[in-house]
Amino acid sequence: MARTADSPVLEVEDLTKYYESGGGLVDTLLGRSQEVKALDGVDLELYPGETLGIVGESGCGKTTLARSLLQLIEPTAGTVRYEGEDLTAASDDRLRALRKDIQYIFQDPFASLNPRLTVGDIVGEPLDIHDIAEGEARAERVSDLLETVGLNQRHAHRYPHEFSGGQRQRIGIARALAVDPEVIVCDEPVSALDVSVQAQILNLLADLQSEFGLSYIVIAHDLSVVEHIADRVGVLYLGEFAEIGPTEDVFQPPYHPYAEALLSAIPEPDPGWEGDRIFLSGDVPSPLNPPSGCRFHTRCPKVIQPEGTDMAQSEWRSLMDLTQRLRSADSLKAVTAVQEGVENEDLGQLSRSALDTRVRAEFGLPDPIGDREAEEVFGTALDHLHDGAFEAARTVMSDAFESPCERTDPALFDVGDDHRIACLLYDDAYPDTPTRTG
Numbered sequence: 001m002a003r004t005a006d007s008p009v010l011e012v013e014d015l016t017k018y019y020e021s022g023g024g025l026v027d028t029l030l031g032r033s034q035e036v037k038a039l040d041g042v043d044l045e046l047y048p049g050e051t052l053g054i055v056g057e058s059g060c061g062k063t064t065l066a067r068s069l070l071q072l073i074e075p076t077a078g079t080v081r082y083e084g085e086d087l088t089a090a091s092d093d094r095l096r097a098l099r100k101d102i103q104y105i106f107q108d109p110f111a112s113l114n115p116r117l118t119v120g121d122i123v124g125e126p127l128d129i130h131d132i133a134e135g136e137a138r139a140e141r142v143s144d145l146l147e148t149v150g151l152n153q154r155h156a157h158r159y160p161h162e163f164s165g166g167q168r169q170r171i172g173i174a175r176a177l178a179v180d181p182e183v184i185v186c187d188e189p190v191s192a193l194d195v196s197v198q199a200q201i202l203n204l205l206a207d208l209q210s211e212f213g214l215s216y217i218v219i220a221h222d223l224s225v226v227e228h229i230a231d232r233v234g235v236l237y238l239g240e241f242a243e244i245g246p247t248e249d250v251f252q253p254p255y256h257p258y259a260e261a262l263l264s265a266i267p268e269p270d271p272g273w274e275g276d277r278i279f280l281s282g283d284v285p286s287p288l289n290p291p292s293g294c295r296f297h298t299r300c301p302k303v304i305q306p307e308g309t310d311m312a313q314s315e316w317r318s319l320m321d322l323t324q325r326l327r328s329a330d331s332l333k334a335v336t337a338v339q340e341g342v343e344n345e346d347l348g349q350l351s352r353s354a355l356d357t358r359v360r361a362e363f364g365l366p367d368p369i370g371d372r373e374a375e376e377v378f379g380t381a382l383d384h385l386h387d388g389a390f391e392a393a394r395t396v397m398s399d400a401f402e403s404p405c406e407r408t409d410p411a412l413f414d415v416g417d418d419h420r421i422a423c424l425l426y427d428d429a430y431p432d433t434p435t436r437t438g
């Protein structure tokens with residue numbers, strides 16, 4: 001359903017959640033505890049009758065966002081306004097009352113249903129908590145709800161373990177609907193289900209939205225899940241939005257390079273996708289110490305080259321990967337390709353040319369690198385490595401291969417109607433970078 005009103009039902013500003021990490025009391029007393037920056041200043045709006053999809057890889061902060069919205073965990077900063085009322089400032093009693101309006105559907109439909117309660121009691125529990133119905137009226141309401149989600153009244157007397165995954169998610173949905181909510185936050189509602197059942201549950205959510213005028217936030221790690229159900233999509237990376245906009249715009253250029261990689265990974269060939277699969281290097285970095293500048297720069301296939309440099313992008317990416325690795329490396333092992341069958345190898349004994357081959361192999365660097373100056377810098381760094389001078393190698397590489405993306409945290413730039421992308425490729429200050437898309 002398209003956006004139907006100008007005033008958002010949910011309005012989130014600068015929502016931030018830092019978890020404490022670093023162990024126990026002693027660490028805290030010694031100031032050794034660190035912050036896991038799971039969510040870092042997120043803004044969003046949800047309009048009545050709208051579905052906003054939130055996607056991103058595991059660890060990007062999706063669940064933290066969903067739970068902070070409902071104050072199931074206490075945000076570190078920011079505001080969440082429901083129909084204008086700030087939930088972060090609401091008393092516990094007020095929050096309990098407001099939870100009638102904003103419901104949560106969990107990822108794992110089995111773990112979230114009390115195995116000792118009958119389905120009737122699971123669905124009826126919110127009716128008791130909010131004093132909505134009792135006795136005959138409660139039983140009738142439970143039957144109606146079960147039918148609404150495609151189950152039947154006989155199911156009320158059974159227990160969760162007697163149902164399939166898809167049916168259990170239907171029970172979870174019936175429980176959420178029981179209190180007649182305005183907003184439902186669906187946290188990975190289908191990721192625990194077989195692919196064949198996923199579409200049924202997504203269709204059910206869509207039907208219920210039309211019937212009851214619900215607004216949804218649907219969290220998923222897979223863009224294909226939100227493609228058909230969401231009006232708008234926000235792509236989250238390390239606690240920040242990389243891209244947010246109407247679904248059809250997010251699914252076509254211009255793309256954030258991260259969104260583009262996620263799109264390319266959709267298993268079924270997507271009609272909107274024409275390119276090859278894009279493989280990202282490495283895993284999502286730790287939110288304990290997120291990368292400087294653009295958080296995606298350590299994996300980005302389109303990372304911007306410094307002024308005056310115009311290399312093949314794959315070579316540039318490889319040189320950046322080597323530079324990053326050197327920053328945290330303290331031994332040759334970290335920067336050389338593993339040789340099969342050679343254990344406890346003394347890498348310090350490698351000849352200069354063997355070391356050259358092994359470092360190029362580890363980072364996929366050609367011999368020679370196409371750009372003559374880059375090849376020279378690489379050669380100098382390798383000399384230092386061969387001499388065991390790590391710091392000097394680090395400095396040579398860092399000085400020569402620093403991307404603007406490492407220095408500047410990009411704002412969300414407007415790239416279309418209501419479509420924003422946080423990437424320097426869309427900053428006018430970098431007009432003609434060789435990697436510019438769309």
Ligand SMILES: Nc1ncnc2c1ncn2[C@@H]1O[C@H](COP(=O)(O)OP(=O)(O)OP(=O)(O)O)[C@@H](O)[C@H]1O
Pocket residue numbers: 019020021036037038056057058059060061062063064065221287
């Ligand atoms: N209670 C906690 N204490 C410390 N760190 C946490 C806590 N909960 C989550 N994190 C960390 O915060 C980051 C974001 O986690 P979150 O669960 O929100 O991500 P996600 O995108 O939902 O991932 P997934 O799809 O795996 O659930 C991760 O690095 C995670 O390890």
